[in-house]
């Protein structure tokens with residue numbers, strides 16, 4: 001089976017890219033299951049009922065998240081009501097929602113998904129993603145051999161270490177959060193697909209999704225500026241992982257970058 005994992009969807013440009021391009025990508029790569037990191041889907045930060053609905057209607061099966069998950073308070077009800085929306089598993093147990101789940105796929109085999117948040121330069125207060133990974137994966141593998149891990153983290157070292165730590169234990173360890181695709185996708189020796197960052201789905205004429213002028217101004221002055229989303233050079237970025245459905249081993253991983261032909265401007269979108 002083939003699993004498509006799409007990186008951080010940024011605001012309405014990112015959602016438009018998923019809507020317009022997912023059918024083509026699905027067909028081109030014979031995709032059976034779609035996971036998308038949605039933490040930036042509402043105006044570049046957070047998830048709302050509308051942005052989640054957009055992504056599910058576009059054909060996404062599971063939404064993962066990260067450090068921006070609480071940015072929109074509506075997400076609490078979403079997490080409590082929809083098991084296909086995940087917050088990081090290494091948040092305190094009392095926080096709403098869940099950090100992993102097992103889901104039916106179009107191809108037949110069920111797919112386990114785990115969302116983890118890094119600690120280095122992101123959130124030193126959360127529990128160790130390494131220890132959480134062990135706990136979550138142990139539970140999921142009682143139900144399915146196919147487990148996909150979203151490691152949402154800043155430091156390449158933490159992500160690479162997670163890949164080696166979980167090699168042979170899961171199908172794939174796929175990095176998100178930095179919004180820039182890395183060129184290190186590979187199958188590790190024990191059969192786990194790995195990439196440090198799949199890249200964002202959003203406007204690349206930007207600084208990681210935000211208007212470049214505002215960010216440069218911030219760096220020049222050190223003063224707070226009101227960030228806006230970029231609008232141009234929108235692309236859908238992610239990876240397709242080919243999986244042996246019986247063993248759960250990854251057979252191949254390759255990056256995709258699909259440009260959205262037209263510029264996106266949706267000033268009417270209340271959720272950005």
Ligand SMILES: [Fe+2]
Pocket residue numbers: 039066067068152177
């Ligand atoms: Fe993030």
Ligand SMILES: [Fe+2]
Pocket residue numbers: 008039040066177178179
């Ligand atoms: Fe992000």
